Amino acid sequence: xxxxxxxxxxxxxxxxxxxxxxxxxxxxxxxxxxxxxxxxxxxxxxxxxxxxxxxxxxxxxxxxxxxxxxxxxxxxxxxxxxxxxxxxxxxxxxxxxxxxxxxxxxxxxxxxxxxxxxxxxxxxxxxxxxxxxxxxxxxxxxxxxxxxxxxxxxxxxxxxxxxxxxxxxxxxxxxxxxxxxxxxxxxxxxxxxxxxxxxxxxxxxxxxxxxxxxxxxxxxxxxxxxxxxxxxxxxxxxxxxxxxxxxxxxxxxxxxxxxxxxxxxxxxxxxxx
Numbered sequence: 001x002x003x004x005x006x007x008x009x010x011x012x013x014x015x016x017x018x019x020x021x022x023x024x025x026x027x028x029x030x031x032x033x034x035x036x037x038x039x040x041x042x043x044x045x046x047x048x049x050x051x052x053x054x055x056x057x058x059x060x061x062x063x064x065x066x067x068x069x070x071x072x073x074x075x076x077x078x079x080x081x082x083x084x085x086x087x088x089x090x091x092x093x094x095x096x097x098x099x100x101x102x103x104x105x106x107x108x109x110x111x112x113x114x115x116x117x118x119x120x121x122x123x124x125x126x127x128x129x130x131x132x133x134x135x136x137x138x139x140x141x142x143x144x145x146x147x148x149x150x151x152x153x154x155x156x157x158x159x160x161x162x163x164x165x166x167x168x169x170x171x172x173x174x175x176x177x178x179x180x181x182x183x184x185x186x187x188x189x190x191x192x193x194x195x196x197x198x199x200x201x202x203x204x205x206x207x208x209x210x211x212x213x214x215x216x217x218x219x220x221x222x223x224x225x226x227x228x229x230x231x232x233x234x235x236x237x238x239x240x241x242x243x244x245x246x247x248x249x250x251x252x253x254x255x256x257x258x259x260x261x262x263x264x265x266x267x268x269x270x271x272x273x
Contacts, residue, residue, distance in 0.1 A: 009240040016231050016241075022135045023227035024248055029136070030144060030216065030223060031209045037149035038209075039202065042156025047186075048097035049161055056088045097157070104154035109147075110215050116147035117219040135222060144216035152209055159201045163194035196267065203260040207253050214249075224248055 059067035070088035072078055079085040104112065120143070121127055127139040167190050175185040217226035228241040235241075 005239050005243070009235075009237045010244075012235055012237060013231065013240060013244060016227070016234075019227045019231065020224065020244060020248065023222060023224040024252075025133070026136050026141070026221065026226075027210060027213055027223045027248075028252070029132075030141070030148065030213045030221065031206060033145045034148040034152055034209045034213070035202070035206045037145065038152030038156050038205070039160075041149060041153030042160050045097045045101060045153060045157035046161040046164060048093040049101075049157065050164065051091060051093045053093050054089055054091055056090060060088060101154045101157050104151055109151050109212060110218065112151055113144065113147040113215055113219060116150070117143040121146075137220065137222065140216075140220040140222075144213070144219060144221045148209060148213060148216065151212075152205060156202065156205060159198050159205070160194065163198035163201075164190060166197050167193045199267070200260050200264045203256065203263065207256050207260070210252050210256075211249060 056067070056070045060069075060071040070079075070084055079088065117140075121139070127142060129137065129139045131137055132141065171189055171193075172185055175189045180188070213221075213223055214225040217223055217229060220226070224245045228245045231241045232238045
């Protein structure tokens with residue numbers, strides 16, 4: 001029985017070093033674009049979940065003679081139960097955002113990647129087949145980014161929402177007393193403080209995406225794991241390429257984890273002053 005791992009097999013991988021470099025670049029770009037798009041999506045979803053838009057109550061206030069039944073019963077008393085009471089307080093934006101988050105968080109990321117690639121971009125849209133940097137196929141890379149960003153956005157939504165809710169309500173009242181609009185209050189007062197609180201969690205999400213991006217090799221994205229599969233097919237060696245891939249993922253994630261821990265210590269030190 002031969003040795004499980006052999007040094008000569010690592011030497012056989014040297015001609016494929018450039019493939020690992022290309023896979024590493026693809027993985028980093030995949031994670032970077034995913035977190036950026038996911039953050040924007042998560043911010044939008046969190047604002048939708050925290051919104052107070054109730055169209056049926058608005059109709060009841062704007063046209064009381066026609067739609068007042070959403071708020072009051074036949075005797076003119078305010079409703080406090082029943083179907084019309086709940087319908088009047090129905091918030092479609094919050095409902096859609098909550099449904100999206102729950103569906104995405106309750107389904108495997110592999111299924112989401114397959115649905116986006118085969119169900120959306122293969123059936124409904126036709127992407128150009130050019131290559132970025134000469135080795136990243138756009139028509140496979142972009143669906144991978146979209147699928148991962150949709151998944152990341154659902155998790156970032158909860159992170160951002162908790163950060164926004166952690167800012168004291170008195171600051172909103174102070175902003176209103178100074179004449180700031182709701183948008184100005186969110187941009188200049190609430191969001192900067194919330195970002196400080198959730199920055200470590202967002203950085204952790206970046207680390208998670210680096211690892212989860214390996215799933216996109218199933219749709220042909222030329223990341224680290226795709227290169228492992230290609231090298232295995234060319235050399236019939238599997239363990240050594242996997243160990244190299246493990247080392248590459250470790251070299252990406254471990255320094256980031258330490259950097260996140262350092263940032264958390266610095267931020268908590270500032271809070272204690």
